[in-house]
Amino acid sequence: MIYTTILYLIAFLLPFAAAVPHGPPGPKPGKHHEGPKNACIATSIHDFSWSLSLEYHASYTFTTPAHQNSWGAVSFNLTNPAVDKKLGTVNCRMDSNRLTDFFYGDQWYPCTASEPQVAGVLPDTQFRFFTHTRFDLNQTWVCNECLTAKKQKPVKFAALATTQLEMKCTDTSWVNPNWTFGSGAFYSTRDVKCEPVKLNLKPYEEKLLL
Numbered sequence: 001m002i003y004t005t006i007l008y009l010i011a012f013l014l015p016f017a018a019a020v021p022h023g024p025p026g027p028k029p030g031k032h033h034e035g036p037k038n039a040c041i042a043t044s045i046h047d048f049s050w051s052l053s054l055e056y057h058a059s060y061t062f063t064t065p066a067h068q069n070s071w072g073a074v075s076f077n078l079t080n081p082a083v084d085k086k087l088g089t090v091n092c093r094m095d096s097n098r099l100t101d102f103f104y105g106d107q108w109y110p111c112t113a114s115e116p117q118v119a120g121v122l123p124d125t126q127f128r129f130f131t132h133t134r135f136d137l138n139q140t141w142v143c144n145e146c147l148t149a150k151k152q153k154p155v156k157f158a159a160l161a162t163t164q165l166e167m168k169c170t171d172t173s174w175v176n177p178n179w180t181f182g183s184g185a186f187y188s189t190r191d192v193k194c195e196p197v198k199l200n201l202k203p204y205e206e207k208l209l210l
């Protein structure tokens with residue numbers, strides 16, 4: 001699967017490779033030109049992986065034995081090495097109050113662009129999270145390096161990834177031994193905090209969007 005994808009990519013990109021050195025004469029390449037140092041397409045194709053740092057935090061507060069205010073939050077930084085460093089790093093956070101594990105892997109959550117003026121240039125990122133156990137990623141990104149050659153569209157990639165997580169967490173509980181109704185004190189609290197997991201994430205599927 002991955003090999004056919006890559007062969008397909010190479011076949012598709014050969015015309016670009018041929019076109020770039022013979023780009024239009026005259027004015028210097030515009031600001032979209034990224035040059036060989038930042039070869040977005042090459043990085044997207046050859047042994048591509050994101051770097052991910054992900055953490056999880058949950059807090060359970062019982063104000064009475066029967067009433068709780070609880071939430072869980074997953075947050076991560078994800079860097080796509082093919083895209084300009086500033087634009088290629090996505091900071092994402094999602095809060096949930098779906099008791100009691102908060103994330104069940106049944107929903108794709110979007111990461112919203114931190115800089116609205118460059119939305120559309122930023123990688124479009126969606127994720128699923130299974131508390132403590134799994135992270136799924138769906139990202140599309142654009143390589144602009146062919147824009148200087150006329151009549152060529154930006155090259156857009158789409159990739160999917162999944163990884164098992166081994167999270168190291170602390171789980172701290174406290175129950176108020178003297179709790180009485182109307183005292184205003186909490187009945188109990190529980191705090192689950194997981195250290196950031198850092199890993200390189202490879203796509204299991206990557207393709208060009210035409």
Ligand SMILES: *[C@@H]1O[C@H](CO)[C@@H](O)[C@H](O)[C@H]1NC(C)=O
Nearest residue numbers: 053054055075076077091196
């Ligand atoms: C993400 O990056 C921000 C800013 O550098 C940092 O404060 C935060 O702790 C990072 N989060 C993770 C999960 O690594």
Ligand SMILES: *[C@@H]1O[C@H](CO)[C@@H](O)[C@H](O)[C@H]1NC(C)=O
Nearest residue numbers: 108124125126138139140160
């Ligand atoms: C990935 O996201 C794109 C939109 O950004 C969507 O069209 C596509 O269906 C998604 N793929 C999966 C497997 O969810």
Ligand SMILES: *[C@@H]1O[C@H](CO)[C@@H](O)[C@H](O)[C@H]1NC(C)=O
Nearest residue numbers: 174175176177178179180185
């Ligand atoms: C609970 O009550 C006992 C007896 O009155 C007292 O010794 C203890 O400090 C109290 N504990 C808390 C957490 O208030």
